[in-house]
Amino acid sequence: MSGENAAPRVSARQLWRRNGLIWAALLSLLFLSLGLAYVPMGRMTMVAGIVIAFVKSSLVILLFMELVKSKPLVRLAAFAGVVCLAALFALTLADVLTRITTTQ
Amino acid sequence: MNPVFSLPEASTHAVRVDHIFYGLLVLTGLTMIAVFVLIVMLAVRYRRGSSAERGPLPEIVSREFEIGWTSATLFLFIFLFWWAASADLSGLSAPANALEMHVVAKQWMWKTQHSNGAREINALHVPVDQPVRLVMTSQDVIHSFFVPAFRVKQDVLPGRDTEIWFRATKTGVFPLLCAEYCGTDHSMMRGRIVVMRQEDYASWLDKQPEGDDLAHQGAQLFVAQGCSGCHADSSSVHAPKLTGLYGSTVQLSDGRQVKADDGYIRDSILQPKREVVAGYEPIMPVYAGLLDDGEVQGLTAYIRSLASPNRTQTDGAAK
Amino acid sequence: MTDALLTGDLPLPPRPDYLRHGVTLKSWLITTDHKRIAILYAITITIFFFMGGIAITLVRLELLTPNGWLLTSDTYNKLFSFHGIVMVWFFLVPSIPNTLGNFLLPLMIGAPDVAFPRLNLFSWYLTIAAGVLTVYALIAGGVDTGWTFYTPYSTMFSNSHVFAAASGVFVVGFASIATGVNFIATTHMLRAPGMTWFRLPLFVWAIYATSIVMVLATPVLAISLLLVIAERWLGLPIFNPANGGDPILFQHLFWFYSHPAVYIMVLPAMGVVSEIIPCFARRRIFGYDFMVYAMLVIAGIGFFVWGHHMFVSGQSPYANLIFSFLSFIIAVPSAIKVFNWTASLYRGQISFEAPMLYALGFVGLFTTGGLSGLFLASIPVDVHVTDTYFVVAHFHYIMVGGSVSAFFAGLHFWWPKITGKMYPESWSRFAAILMYAGFNMTFLPQFFAGYLGMPRRYHTYPPEFQIYNVMSSSGAAILALAYLLPLGYLAWSLYYGERAGKNPWGATGLEWTTFSPPPPKNFDWQPRVDRGPYDYHAEGQSAGLDPPEVQNARGVL
């Protein structure tokens, strides 16, 4: 921890530049997904939107929330949530997508 | 046969279920006895101050034990899964010659209808040794069609058809119960399944009041609900014709191909914009909320009768 | 400091223990001491336990005759719904974690308190608020959806107070999440020096695994109830089939929580029993590391098996197969635990004080309940017995036979630590045996009734099932007595019980090294740990009667 008199490790400029770059990337991804939504690609339109959302959220989680710099324990906590959600999706959709409405 | 202490096995399915049930009973019974006997024996032998030998533990370390019984139980359970699952799979789909009957559940009664249109309340007469397929739906909440003697149970859902089939092997009267909690009089939602000899069933069916044949009812609805305005063969509107439709493969406007089965026809009536046939405009009005489930079943039966006249003849042969 | 002082044989300067450290009501209501919060929880869940108990007493009385003689159908439905809601969310889920867990987790890892003491208190207030909502639902006229709140009955057809009851459960869910977060952080961050992961008592592992399930499963329950509330109260169509909604989706969300919830109830019970059996058998627990892995595997796979509640719901047959398979797999670690408890008795010096009787009762009932679970994992058999009394018996064996027996086991075992007083031994043994007998009398007949086809939640029933219901109801009367007895004699012991020393059982574990009852900060010194748990004898030896320290010295020499 730096004290009151110690020189800060980073300058305000550096802070703004690093985070500003991430922000710029996020905004460009936002406009990219907005644009792609109007391109008729069938089901891929939706997929594109979701993939971009994943990229954006990864930027926020890894860099803004500093998950890359966090302890393994913290990463484990985040990972557990995602795995559990994946299980919820996977097994529920295993039902919804394979339902037989009628048998003959 | 005392119903208090034993449950009749009145369907082919019941025999299969009971095989597994009794197999599991023996297995779990033995396991339980083994565990209980072991606990009691150890507790007595090694009670505090007893003269049983203690001293250094035998050489076999715990790890071998652990791995041993972990893998033993694992393999046993996988075997049980395979056994139960294969029985489940073999009974999954109804034989092609199954009699089709319809069930509509509502708070708190069962309405059943035979292929010739005869209706019953809280009862269903079926012939013995003949597979019967029930197409079921609910008008309100979830119910569950449960015949303990047949070992069959299936939830009956609103807005969707579910199916169940059985082949009764004993004649007699068996209880029909609602097994999914459905409100105040859930416990009163009971009925009877009457299994009759085939010739008795045929004559019973004959004596029933002239209930309209399901398909005939459907034909009347087809006109009354305005379907015929577009879908009749003589109509000039550009709409898919229904003769020969049932059972065929339909090309949809989004490129998919689907089989025109009960579910497809039901969806096409209630939510026509979901699956639009290639080459047609999505102009058909939505019928969800306008038709009740019995009416949809009637229309479906009518459309099915347009597919192959022979098929409905065999279904109605009993008449 | 001398050794005598360290082991606490010399009197320390007088210093009030946690119970006498502040006596006003206010000092209790704003306390952040985990031990006091545990007491608050204990009082709360006792009240709820008896509320749920009264409801089910009426239900069992009603079921004495096939056609009903006491209650209307609506009252009957409301009573069993209230019983389920209260017992699951206001008794079983908080029972062991929030009372014994709250009290013991910091003590066992050598910490002065949980990681977030104020959050801990907040969680209790949430529980109270939620309880008030739920009891309001009862007073206002009751809720009749069953504890499962299945749609579309709960959203469109029920004319009862679904909103209040569902919001109550919604709120108590957040209490559960808060507790889970707190315990996870405590276990990770506050272990005493030397308390490595594989030196943790199994109870701590159990509470840790339970907390993971609480944190990751409860939000899904919250959403499922929020959707019911939104559809019912705000009129937003979600599950309504007329709008194209899917009622089965609710069941997926609901059981994603409510199946793991069974592990929230039973994992802590396993932890309690894993403390008690070694202590009274004077043995190291058999296969400590396998016990740990088994609990983690149960907590993990527990998330993937919920669909076995839905084999007849209209779920796809392929999904049924997946869920059936996983349900069989999760039976493996449960079996391992039973084997290990049994093996821990081998070459022990077993004595049968009340906690041990309760614990052995747990093993018996859990084994019975667990084995009956194999029937329910097999699809064809499950199709026949699901939604019948077979299922009712099965889950009561696990959740009531198992968890409640273990709760009483733990309550007696740690009673001297919590209150500083010994409970009356012969009364307790009598109650333990009575509870086991009464429980089996109540629920064993239900397996038969269920297999023969008696559906659950039936107000009236076909007369051929009467014999089973009469047996069950008379067993329930015995069970009720067995539950009332401890209330009486434990209260008695508060005033007239013998004073308890630091370690009346000669047990291992840090909680037994501090005073009974413990001081407000738990330890007057910083505990250090230099050995594993359950150090009742030297490695590779059988049990001896000497205290752990002596035996250990002998093993080393």
Place this chain on the structure above:
Amino acid sequence: MTDTSGLLREPWDNFERQRSAGKFGIWVFLASEVLFFGSLMLTYTVCRIDHPEAFAAAGRATNIWYGTINTAILLTSSLTMAVASQAATVGRVFRRLVIWCLAATASLGIAFLVVKAFEYKEDIEKHLVPSAGFALHDTGAQLFFGLYWLITGVHAVHLIIGIVLVSRLALLGYLQKLQIGEAPEIEVTALYWHLVDVIWIFLYPLIYLPGRAS
């Protein structure tokens, strides 16, 4: 060394450990939140699988401009929040920067709510509230808007909580009652704020983008 004894709370005896426990605790809570919103999105997914066309039509009926502007606002608020949080860990030298960034974050959050309020108003005027007079006729469109109101509502509640927390920190910092540089609250609040942003990042394509191409 700066004095952190004032920040030490029961039951901790070590400030660094208290701080990392707080951070770990909030991450565990966020994992819980992931499941909370995740199950709402699962509900959406299942309904959409059942009614793809209706969801496309309903998605078209939302106002994409409000949605896009709001996404940009939230992303920007995450920037200011990240700068605040990182500057706060560097030390007290950035006190002014931290307070300004916190204030900016809270203001952007409020801006989001204002835009959202306009959007809700328009939705109500266009009869997009599921009821008898609902504007769209496809079966399933009401499901979309049922979920739309619920999910955006729950998200807004989370955001309001975030705004309250962030404004409180800004105020305390301004009044010199917060030891910026050591106080763990900023870091913890920032993590929560970012998660609320991440949720919205997923809601944006789910709510506003369906059916635009056709």
